[in-house]
Structure formats: structure tokens, C-alpha cells
Amino acid sequence: MxxxxxxxxxxxxxxxxxxxILFRAGIEAIRVSRGWQPGSSSEAQxxxxxxxxxxxxxxxxxxxxSLILxxxxxxxxxxHLPGVIQGAMCADGILELNRYGYPALLLKLAQIPFLAFFLLFNWLDRREPEFPLTPLKYYWLAPLAIFWLSGFLSELIFFNQIEPDVIASCCSISFEAARLPGLAVSIETFGAVYWRIILFFLPGLVLLLNHYRRYVAAVLLSLAWTGLSLLTLKGYFVKFIYARPTHDCLYDILWAQYYGIGYVLYGLLLSGLIGQLFLLLWPVLQRRLKNPPLHLEQRLRLVVTVAQFLYLGLIGVYWWYWIFFKL
Amino acid sequence: MSAKYGHILDYALRGLYRRRARNLSLILIYAAVTGFFASVILFSDALRREARETLQFAPALTVQKLAGGRLVPQTTGFGDSLSAIRGVRAVQPRIWGYYYDSPTGSVFTLMAAPGGTSDPAFHPDSGQIVCGRGFMESHFLRTGDPLSLVLPQGGLRTFVISGQFEPVTNLLSYDLLLLHPAEARVMLGLAEYEVTDFALDIPNPAETDAIGLKISRRFPGYRLISRDQVLLTYEALFSRRGGLVIFGGLLSLLAFIVLAWDRASGLSREERRELGILKGVGWGSGDVLLLKFFEALTIAVLSSLLGLLAALIHVFYLGGTLLKSLLSGWSVLYPDYPLNYNPDSGSLLLILTISVLPYLVATLIPAWQGAVTDPAEIMQAG
Known part of the structure; x- marks a missing residue:
């Protein structure tokens, strides 16, 4: 406890x-959604x-x-907790202490896209005097509230069930068997041989699909690319950030001693994905807007491409530095 | 667009400056609340860091004999059995116990000079004693003075104080009395072949648990204390004590939120007039909300920085005087130890979370109420 x-x-x-705040905003959103009469100039409206x-x-x-939290x-x-729990060296050991750890983290991460969607919808809505996206934009609050409540309960149970005298397993045990699912090849071998082709090829393909407005295919490819990026980061690239060939941890890169590069890398992956998902919604939204912003679609495509290639560039710099200058 | 934000921020800062007398009292109260929480956070984290740094010199494993749940002396020969275990580099027998000092009502730690050090300060001869500063100061003693201690079987034994520990070791030595091993045995009522416990030197920390398991299986009835266990206990203890103090303080935070909410809701006649004029000249509700956000953020950041500065002075310059007895433990003698200034980003983020966020929440709804008020209504009322 x-x-x-x-x-x-x-x-x-x-x-x-x-x-x-979410509760208060939710109540107001329900009131607005129930009584909203577009075009009316009544006192109630x-x-x-x-x-x-x-x-x-x-x-x-x-x-x-949400970002601060x-x-x-x-x-x-x-x-903090790795200093209090015996055996744990990073977040992986702590999150594995009971079955509520990883759900708590994932539910926390899941709230970010919904907040981003609301902000973008709200911005588009406020640009036009008729508020064309009200009350549609408030529907994002429902999944947000569900994710927050279940995340909060998971956090409470997770922290409550932690016993400081129970020994946690170190992340090295969790990560040593990192393999690509369904493939009899370690990520290390996979990463060493194919990463340049696969990782650079996919964002190029995403760029092309976005250019031809094939957003469903682009979303699926972006999701696959993000998953692959995490797997290859864990199995291959992260070693170059730590400068230790045996260290596979995905959390230590958040530490100050590695300049918090993990926040930048994960932030780029997340923003690329959010941008891509918003592009998927854009054609539907565009039809509802009388005066859609001219360059929003191009800018969103740019966000996706820049985020994906910047991620590749950053991990590439670490790799390049070690391969060409140190080894 | 960014120029608009800049102008609104500029207007917000000027507005705060115009009402500086009114805002100053709020900032001072806010800074005091933040200062309290920041002191608890910085002090608890500094204590945890001190414990970690101090305990790195503690033995990897300590072996103690228990009888009826209480610590009992062991024979020196048992050390040979321990040194035969693979992975143990050295076994250090230790002679120590407590000495109750009736004039001060304090309990001091009495210890025999450890072997393996060439420092003469740690090797008092027979008839000599080295004292911690707590003992010296509480008895108004100086080096060279005679000191009489009460023997367990009655009677007095007089020693000459041959030295005292340096202030930098206060955390460990403040209540310590160091004697020659033969004298320590007499003072603790131990026989010539008896010691209190054994400290094990284990070069590979990964083997500590396995060695401990081996000892507990081979010699049941012995208590094993590992350095990691002690360290984790201290970490958990200071975090828990900090939590209890913060928990008590949350009520004061709640009171402050209510105060800030109430204050932000009660707009003065002048502020209402200002809002009316702003909306009358074309400011939208969003602009007014942004103005109020900038005002709240400025007050929150300014007060948090002031509170943080006060906490830094309190903890690292004044030694955390107001919190020491609550957080570091309870004892008749408090060691006067310096805390190293090294707050980490995690502590600063905690302080930011507990200081800035509640104020922004407290001012959100009043700001909205002010922003959506009809300008005509305000002007007519004013």
C-alpha cells in the first residue's frame, strides 16, 4: 500500500x-447538447x-x-518508486507489480488523442459564426470521461496494491526475450538488417497515400509503422542511445541523463499518429464546414511526415554516431 | 495571432500591476501555502537522498543472533563459520549497544572502535573515549576532559576524552561514544569472547540475497539485515512521513482554493466596469477568458516561485527547522546535519503540480462568469 x-x-x-473540471465540463456539454438549436436567437440558445x-x-x-499528469x-x-521497491530498476518493474499497472499507463495515454481531437474540432467550430461542429465536438468527452474514470480507478488500485516489501522483477528479465511476434528472428537481427528499408520505406508510402488522400490505408500503415518503430526501438536502436549493447529498456530513455530523449521520441510517434487519425476524419468534417481552413489538410500531412521522419532522423543520428565514429 | 496573445498578456500584467495592493496579499498567502508543501517535498527528498548516500558505507549484510525475539551476544568463533561461506570477502565482528544517560534522559550509542582503519581518531586506547558532538554539547565537555560512565553492574568508570567526531559526520556520530574494544565489552556487560553481531563484506551485491538465504538455512534463529533492506525502509519511511504531513496540509490547500475561488468570483465595481468597457469595445468572451487565464497564471507562477524560494531557504539554509521533528524522526537529541542542495526535476514538477494547478482550477469558473457577462448589463449596473 x-x-x-x-x-x-x-x-x-x-x-x-x-x-x-472534466465532470463540470461534461455537465455543461450535456446541457448544451440537449438544448442546442442552431440558428436560433432565443434567450435559451x-x-x-x-x-x-x-x-x-x-x-x-x-x-x-493531462500532459503534466x-x-x-x-x-x-x-x-521515484524504483527507489522504494526492491528489485525494480525502472517503470517496467513497477508496472509489472500488479495487473493494473500497464492498464493505468495505457488509459492515461489514450486520453491524449481525444483531447487533441476536441481541441481541433473546437478550433474549427469557433471559426464559423454558426458553430457547425456543436454539439458534435462534445461527443469526444464521452470516451474521454470513460478513459479518465477507468484510468483513475486503475491508478488507485495499482498504487493501493503495491507492497513495498514485495520484490519486483527487473526490466532486463522482461526485455531479454523481445522478439517479433510470430517470427523466429530476434528484433536485433531484424533491426540490424531491415530497419533502413522498412522504417524509411513506410513513412514514404504514408506520404504518398496521404498525397492521394487514401487516408484509411495511410492510417493502417501509420499504425503498423508506429508499432514497428516501438519494437525496433526496444530491440535495436535503444542500445545506441544507452551506448550499452545489453540494455533494452524503453523507459530509461526518459531519464535526465539521456536528456529526456524518450519524451521527444514518444511525442513524435504520438503526434504523427494523432495527425494521421485527424486526416481520416477531415473529409467528413470538411463537408460540415462552410468555410474550411485552406491549408489545414496540407499542414496535417506535413505534421505526419515531419513527425515520422524526425523520429527516424533522431534514432538515425544515434545509430550513425556509434556505427561511424565509435565502433 | 501571436501578436494578439502578446497584447492580451501585456494588458493582463498591467492590470495586475494596477491592482498590486489587492494582489499582494493573495500572492503572500499563496506563497505561504506553496512554501509549506514545497518544504515538505524538498525536505523529504533531501532526507531520502542523505539516507541513500550515508548507507552506501553500511555493511552489505549484518548477522544478528536472536533469542526470544531479542538481540543476544554471539561468540567470536561464529565469525569463522560465516567467513567460510563462498562470496563473503571479510567478516567484521562488532561490539555495540546503548548507554542510558540519566542527566539528559537520552540514550547514546556505545561502540567499540572498528578494526581495519588506521585513523588514530577511531582508535581510542584503554581509558580513552571519542565522543559525538551531541554528547559533548549536552554535557558541556571538551577534548581532554574526564568523563565518568555508569557500569552495568554499578559503580563508575572514568575515561579521558581523546577526541570528538567532525560535524560532517553528525548524522552518523552525533550520539556515538567510541571505546577501546575491551572497555566497550565491560561497559556492555559482554564476556571476552562475545560480540554483538557480525558485518559481512560481500563484493558482488547480486550475491547478497543468495548468501543471506544460505546463512538463514544453515543457521536458523539468526536475523539478517541487508543494506538494501535498510535503504528501502528509509525510502518508504520518509516518503510515508512526507505523505502524512502533505495529507494534513491538503485541507489548508482546499481552504486556499475556496478563498481564491471566492475572491475571483467577487469582482469589484471597478473590475466589472473594466470588463464592460472591454466587451463594449469589441473584446470577445474568448479574449476575456484568455486575459483571466494570463492573470491567474502570472499570480500562480509568481507565488509558486516565491514559495519555492522560501522553501529552499527553509530547508537548505535553515535546516528545515519547522519540519525536522515531524519528518526526520523523534528523539531527545537531534543531530545537526547539513542537507545537500540537490532538488531534482521530479520534486520541482511535484511542487508545480500542487501549487499552480489548484489555483488555475479555482479561478476557471469565476473567469468564465466574468467573460460571458453581457456588457450592457454591466454598464447599466455600474
């Missing part, structure tokens, strides 16, 4: 604040329009808070 630890206590208190400002402001706040959660499981 580690809920009395002050790092955890502050995190849980901040999560409650997040929940309070004016009151509802005023309420939309509270929901928008609350969601802007929540977006900032995610970093705080990672800091607790990756830096």
Missing part, C-alpha cells in the same frame, strides 16, 4: 482536480452559447493538465 507516499498522494490529488465557452476553456485546461505519472513509476 503506497497511497500514503507523498509523490503518489499529490498525483492522486491532481487527478481529482482533473476529474472535477444565448445562455447555451455562453456555456460553450466554459466547456472550451475547461478542455484547454485539461489538455495542459502524464509526465508526473512517468516520473513516479520510472524515477
Amino acid at each position: 503506497i497511497l500514503t507516499d507523498f509523490h503518489v498522494l499529490i498525483f492522486i490529488s491532481a487527478e481529482l482536480l482533473f476529474g472535477f 444565448i445562455i447555451l452559447e455562453r456555456r460553450t465557452w466554459l466547456v472550451s476553456a475547461a478542455l484547454y485546461y485539461l489538455s495542459g493538465f 502524464l509526465v508526473l505519472f512517468l516520473q513516479i513509476i520510472n524515477n
Whole structure:
């Protein structure tokens, strides 16, 4: 039971604040959704329009808070708790302590795309006087609230069930058998031989598919590329960041001693994916807008391409540095 | 677009400066609340760091004999059995115990000078004693003074104080009395062949648990204490104590949120007029919300920085005077130990979370209420 630890206590208190704003914004969003009459200039409609400002402001706040809380959660499981739990050396050992650890992290990550979707919808909605995306944009709050509530409960149970005297397994045990699912070849071998072809080829293909507006195929390819990027990062590239051939940890790259490069790499993967998913929604949205922004589609494509190639460039720099200068 | 944000930020800062007398009291209260939480966080983390750094010199494994759940002396010959275990480089017999000092009502740690060190300060001869600063200061003693201690069987034994420990070792030596091994045995009532426990030197830390398991199987009835266990206990202890203090303090944070909410809701006549004019000249609800956000963020950041500065001074310059008894433990003697200034990014993020976020939440709804108010309504009321 580690809920009395002050790092955890502050995190849980901040999560409650997040929940309070989300709850308040949710109530206002339901009121607006139920009574919304586009084009009406009745007093009730004016009151509802005023309420939309509270929901928008609350969601802007929540977006900032969610990033702070995610970093705080990672800091607790990756830096703080490994000092309190015997045997754990990074977040992997801590998250494996009970079955609620990884769900808590994944549910936390899952909230970010919904917040991003709401912000983009809200921005498009506010550009036009008729608010064409109201109340459609508020539907994003439903999955957000579900993910937050289940994530918060997972976090509570996860921290509550941690016993400081139970020994955790080190991440080296979890990662040593990292293999590509279904293939009898280690990621290391796979990465060493094929990464240049596969990893660079796929973003090029995504770029091409986006150019021809084949967004469904591009989303599927981007998802596959993101998964492959994580697998090859774990099995091959991360060694060049640590400069240790036996170290496969995906969490240590978040530490200050590696300049927090993990935040940049994961941030690029996530923003590329969010951008790509938004491109998928764009044709539907475009039809609802009277005056859609001219360059939004091109900019979103640029975000996806830049995020994917910048990720490749960064891991490529580490690889290149060791292969050509050190080995 | 960014120029618009810049102008709104500029207007917000000017507005705060115009109402500086009103905002100053809020900033001071806010800084005090932040300072309290920041002190607990910085002090607890500094204690955990100190414990980690101090315990790196502790023995990898300590073997103690128990009878009826209490520590009992062991024979020196048992050390040979321990040194025969593969992976153990050296076995150090230790003679130590406690000495109750009735004039001060304190319990001091009495210890025999350890072997293996060439430092003469740690090798008092027979009839000599080396004292920690806590003992010296509480008895107004100086090096060279005679000191009489009460023997367990009654009567007094007088020693000459041959030295005292340096202040940098206060955390470990503040309550320590160091004697010649033969004198220590007499003071602790131990026979000539008896020791208190054994400290094991294990060069490979990965083998510590396996060696401990081997000893506990071969010699049941012995208690094994590993350095890692002690370290984790301290980590958990300081984190838990910090948590309890923070938990108590959350009520004050809640009170402050209510205060900030109430204050932000009660707009003065002048502020209402200002809002009316702004909306009258074309500011939208979004612009006013942004203005209020910038105002809240400025107050939050300024107060948090002030609180953080106060906490840094309190913890690292004044030694955490107000929190020491709550967080570091309870004892008649408090060692005066310096805490190294080394707050990490995690501690700063915690302070930011507990200080900035609640204020932004507290001012959100009042800001919205002000932003959506009809300008005509405000002007008519004003």
C-alpha cells in the first residue's frame, strides 16, 4: 500500500482536480447538447452559447493538465518508486507489480488523442459564426470521461496494491526475450538488417497515400509503422542511445541523463499518429464546414511526415554516431 | 495571432500591476501555502537522498543472533563459520549497544572502535573515549576532559576524552561514544569472547540475497539485515512521513482554493466596469477568458516561485527547522546535519503540480462568469 507516499498522494490529488473540471465540463456539454438549436436567437440558445465557452476553456485546461499528469505519472513509476521497491530498476518493474499497472499507463495515454481531437474540432467550430461542429465536438468527452474514470480507478488500485516489501522483477528479465511476434528472428537481427528499408520505406508510402488522400490505408500503415518503430526501438536502436549493447529498456530513455530523449521520441510517434487519425476524419468534417481552413489538410500531412521522419532522423543520428565514429 | 496573445498578456500584467495592493496579499498567502508543501517535498527528498548516500558505507549484510525475539551476544568463533561461506570477502565482528544517560534522559550509542582503519581518531586506547558532538554539547565537555560512565553492574568508570567526531559526520556520530574494544565489552556487560553481531563484506551485491538465504538455512534463529533492506525502509519511511504531513496540509490547500475561488468570483465595481468597457469595445468572451487565464497564471507562477524560494531557504539554509521533528524522526537529541542542495526535476514538477494547478482550477469558473457577462448589463449596473 503506497497511497500514503507523498509523490503518489499529490498525483492522486491532481487527478481529482482533473476529474472535477472534466465532470463540470461534461455537465455543461450535456446541457448544451440537449438544448442546442442552431440558428436560433432565443434567450435559451444565448445562455447555451455562453456555456460553450466554459466547456472550451475547461478542455484547454485539461489538455495542459493531462500532459503534466502524464509526465508526473512517468516520473513516479520510472524515477521515484524504483527507489522504494526492491528489485525494480525502472517503470517496467513497477508496472509489472500488479495487473493494473500497464492498464493505468495505457488509459492515461489514450486520453491524449481525444483531447487533441476536441481541441481541433473546437478550433474549427469557433471559426464559423454558426458553430457547425456543436454539439458534435462534445461527443469526444464521452470516451474521454470513460478513459479518465477507468484510468483513475486503475491508478488507485495499482498504487493501493503495491507492497513495498514485495520484490519486483527487473526490466532486463522482461526485455531479454523481445522478439517479433510470430517470427523466429530476434528484433536485433531484424533491426540490424531491415530497419533502413522498412522504417524509411513506410513513412514514404504514408506520404504518398496521404498525397492521394487514401487516408484509411495511410492510417493502417501509420499504425503498423508506429508499432514497428516501438519494437525496433526496444530491440535495436535503444542500445545506441544507452551506448550499452545489453540494455533494452524503453523507459530509461526518459531519464535526465539521456536528456529526456524518450519524451521527444514518444511525442513524435504520438503526434504523427494523432495527425494521421485527424486526416481520416477531415473529409467528413470538411463537408460540415462552410468555410474550411485552406491549408489545414496540407499542414496535417506535413505534421505526419515531419513527425515520422524526425523520429527516424533522431534514432538515425544515434545509430550513425556509434556505427561511424565509435565502433 | 501571436501578436494578439502578446497584447492580451501585456494588458493582463498591467492590470495586475494596477491592482498590486489587492494582489499582494493573495500572492503572500499563496506563497505561504506553496512554501509549506514545497518544504515538505524538498525536505523529504533531501532526507531520502542523505539516507541513500550515508548507507552506501553500511555493511552489505549484518548477522544478528536472536533469542526470544531479542538481540543476544554471539561468540567470536561464529565469525569463522560465516567467513567460510563462498562470496563473503571479510567478516567484521562488532561490539555495540546503548548507554542510558540519566542527566539528559537520552540514550547514546556505545561502540567499540572498528578494526581495519588506521585513523588514530577511531582508535581510542584503554581509558580513552571519542565522543559525538551531541554528547559533548549536552554535557558541556571538551577534548581532554574526564568523563565518568555508569557500569552495568554499578559503580563508575572514568575515561579521558581523546577526541570528538567532525560535524560532517553528525548524522552518523552525533550520539556515538567510541571505546577501546575491551572497555566497550565491560561497559556492555559482554564476556571476552562475545560480540554483538557480525558485518559481512560481500563484493558482488547480486550475491547478497543468495548468501543471506544460505546463512538463514544453515543457521536458523539468526536475523539478517541487508543494506538494501535498510535503504528501502528509509525510502518508504520518509516518503510515508512526507505523505502524512502533505495529507494534513491538503485541507489548508482546499481552504486556499475556496478563498481564491471566492475572491475571483467577487469582482469589484471597478473590475466589472473594466470588463464592460472591454466587451463594449469589441473584446470577445474568448479574449476575456484568455486575459483571466494570463492573470491567474502570472499570480500562480509568481507565488509558486516565491514559495519555492522560501522553501529552499527553509530547508537548505535553515535546516528545515519547522519540519525536522515531524519528518526526520523523534528523539531527545537531534543531530545537526547539513542537507545537500540537490532538488531534482521530479520534486520541482511535484511542487508545480500542487501549487499552480489548484489555483488555475479555482479561478476557471469565476473567469468564465466574468467573460460571458453581457456588457450592457454591466454598464447599466455600474
